[in-house]
Amino acid sequence: MRKPLVIANWKMQLAPLESEALARAVAEEVATVADAVEVVLCPSFTSLGVVSAALAGTAIALGAQDVFPAPHGALTGMVGFDELRALGVSHILVGHSERRQVLAETDEEIAKKFHGAIAAGFVPVLCVGETAKEKAGGEREAVLARELGILADLAGDTRTAIVIAYEPVWAIGTGVSCTPEEAAEVHRWIRKTVTQHVSEDCVCVLYGGSVDEKNAAAFATQEAIDGVLVGGASLRKESFLAIAAAFARAK
Numbered sequence: 001m002r003k004p005l006v007i008a009n010w011k012m013q014l015a016p017l018e019s020e021a022l023a024r025a026v027a028e029e030v031a032t033v034a035d036a037v038e039v040v041l042c043p044s045f046t047s048l049g050v051v052s053a054a055l056a057g058t059a060i061a062l063g064a065q066d067v068f069p070a071p072h073g074a075l076t077g078m079v080g081f082d083e084l085r086a087l088g089v090s091h092i093l094v095g096h097s098e099r100r101q102v103l104a105e106t107d108e109e110i111a112k113k114f115h116g117a118i119a120a121g122f123v124p125v126l127c128v129g130e131t132a133k134e135k136a137g138g139e140r141e142a143v144l145a146r147e148l149g150i151l152a153d154l155a156g157d158t159r160t161a162i163v164i165a166y167e168p169v170w171a172i173g174t175g176v177s178c179t180p181e182e183a184a185e186v187h188r189w190i191r192k193t194v195t196q197h198v199s200e201d202c203v204c205v206l207y208g209g210s211v212d213e214k215n216a217a218a219f220a221t222q223e224a225i226d227g228v229l230v231g232g233a234s235l236r237k238e239s240f241l242a243i244a245a246a247f248a249r250a251k
């Protein structure tokens with residue numbers, strides 16, 4: 001049985017002092033579920049330093065929301081792998097739909113981040129998902145197949161640990177989540193697709209999109225759902241801990 005993975009994506013919602021306080025509060029109380037669940041917090045770049053210090057010596061891991069796919073260099077405004085490593089980052093979100101849509105990030109750029117992260121020793125969390133229009137047009141599988149197509153370049157490196165987050169775009173920040181049954185069906189399809197490239201026990205498939213303390217248990221009890229990527233509900237200690245506890249109980 002894979003250990004469930006619960007990731008907080010704080011986006012650009014918290015200033016460093018707020019991030020630090022929330023990280024400390026979560027770390028203090030998460031101990032009761034930490035044996036049963038892997039927890040990762042992804043603050044903004046400017047908060048990584050203080051959150052890293054707040055999490056030192058705890059069981060919680062640190063994630064970054066993005067990266068420029070190079071170790072370091074003369075590139076104004078970017079953050080590369082060396083800096084993230086020095087801050088104790090272990091996971092990196094890549095291909096979040098907000099970046100695909102608002103910043104027009106392409107599959108090619110996402111592929112560089114994904115493979116660069118693996119080569120640099122990080123666990124990439126590849127976000128995939130269809131828009132409402134694509135879903136209505138029956139294009140979900142085609143969209144997911146295209147977004148997961150970057151895995152083909154793993155070229156036989158079947159022992160690489162990767163995380164795929166299925167995040168239907170229409171469910172992100174809307175309060176309308178995918179039903180757990182529908183998400184589980186998509187997860188089974190994703191797992192089947194992904195395990196053509198990576199061995200079964202190296203893949204973790206998360207659901208993301210309006211997960212909260214009320215619906216978390218229903219996602220957690222689905223065998224095909226290995227964890228969740230949480231936006232809005234991760235900004236409050238109570239709701240985030242309740243989500244982590246739901247996964248600790250169910251798995």
Ligand code: PGA
Nearest residue numbers: 172173209210230231232
């Ligand atoms: P949400 O965001 O939980 O606020 O819907 C999820 C995400 O964007 O990862």
